[in-house]
Amino acid sequence: MKFFVDTADIGEIRELADTGLLDGVTTNPSLIAKSGRDFFEVITEISQAVEGPVSAEVAATDFDTMLAEGRKLAGIADNIAVKVPLTRAGLKTCKALSGDGVKVNVTLCFSANQAILAAKAGASFISPFVGRLDDIAMDGMGLIEDICNVYANYPKFTTEVLVASIRSPKDILESARMGADVATIPPNVLWSLFEHPLTDKGLAAFLSDWKKTGQSIL
Numbered sequence: 267m268k269f270f271v272d273t274a275d276i277g278e279i280r281e282l283a284d285t286g287l288l289d290g291v292t293t294n295p296s297l298i299a300k301s302g303r304d305f306f307e308v309i310t311e312i313s314q315a316v317e318g319p320v321s322a323e324v325a326a327t328d329f330d331t332m333l334a335e336g337r338k339l340a341g342i343a344d345n346i347a348v349k350v351p352l353t354r355a356g357l358k359t360c361k362a363l364s365g366d367g368v369k370v371n372v373t374l375c376f377s378a379n380q381a382i383l384a385a386k387a388g389a390s391f392i393s394p395f396v397g398r399l400d401d402i403a404m405d406g407m408g409l410i411e412d413i414c415n416v417y418a419n420y421p422k423f424t425t426e427v428l429v430a431s432i433r434s435p436k437d438i439l440e441s442a443r444m445g446a447d448v449a450t451i452p453p454n455v456l457w458s459l460f461e462h463p464l465t466d467k468g469l470a471a472f473l474s475d476w477k478k479t480g481q482s483i484l
Contacts (some may be wrong), residue, residue, distance in 0.1 A: 267442045270318070270450040272430070274301040276311050278453045283316050290318030292371070292393075292430070292450040294349070295325060306342065313343035319390075321371045323349035324359070332359045340368045347371045347390060352380050357387040364388030371428065378412040385417065385425040391448065396441075397431035406431070407440045414445045435459055 268289035271282050274297040282288045291312050298305050313320045322342065324335040332355055336348040340363065347369035350356035360370045364387070371391040372384040376399060384392045394413060396406025410429055417423050426447035432438060435458055438449045 267438075267446065268318070268426075268448040269456065270321075270428070270448055271453055271456055272297070272432075272450045273453050274298050274303075274308050274312070275453070276308065276315065279312055280315050282453065282456065288316060288318070289448070290320060290345075290347075290450075291316055292321040292349070292428075294321075294323050294373070309339070309342055309346070313345055316345070318345060319347040319369055319371075320345055321347045321349040321373075321391075323373065327351075327353070327355060329355040329358050332356065333362055336363050336368070336370075337366075349373050349393075352384060357383055360384065360387040360389050364390070373430070375413075376409070378409065378416055381413040381425075381427075382416060385420075385423040389425045391426050391428040393428045393430040393450070395431035396429060396437055397433045399431075400433070407437070407444070410441055410446055411444045418445070 269287055270290040270292050271279060271288060272292045274293045279291055298308060301308055309322045322339045324332050326332040326335050336359055339348050340346050348363055349371040350359050351374050352372050360372055363370050369390040371393055372389040373393040375381055375392050375394040381392045394409050396410060399406035399409060413427050428448040428450055429441040429446045430450050432449055432451050432455060435455060441449050
């Protein structure tokens with residue numbers, strides 16, 4: 267499974283990239299607004315900080331403007347994946363951009379039927395939002411399972427399932443069990459994957475025993 271981080275905080279991105287475990291980045295208008303910085307400056311910096319795909323989202327809702335924005339975003343760097351909403355205009359834009367060889371991330375997916383449409387439109391990634399479904403008492407992980415099962419039936423579909431709106435490490439594990447290709451994860455949840463109380467306890471014991479030897483490796 268690939269790990270993307272869902273943020274526009276360049277400091278967090280660089281720190282995670284240094285671990286060697288980061289495969290890409292997703293952003294959205296809300297995350298860019300939270301950064302308080304110039305949109306193009308942020309996207310350019312992020313695309314230089316990671317080698318993998320960087321999702322940059324269009325702001326328009328009509329096809330013509332969406333396509334123009336998508337082409338401008340794709341021109342920022344070779345690793346940009348243009349992010350479009352799962353609407354009629356969004357999928358039309360996806361078809362046009364993917365036909366030009368541009369990676370497209372279709373976002374705001376809430377049904378397997380929508381995911382089928384995105385795959386047929388040539389999306390590189392489909393982003394189902396599990397947390398938002400859970401928020402309204404629907405089964406977010408059930409959607410991931412449905413999409414993975416449907417895509418597996420059609421080898422010609424090349425769209426990767428990118429699990430979004432992740433709220434906990436459990437979401438990541440369940441997504442991996444279902445065969446999802448990518449999880450885009452908030453920084454705090456991604457960092458929490460490193461942590462386990464038994465790891466901390468074991469390390470403390472090792473260090474205590476080593477200290478008693480009075481030795482030094484360096």
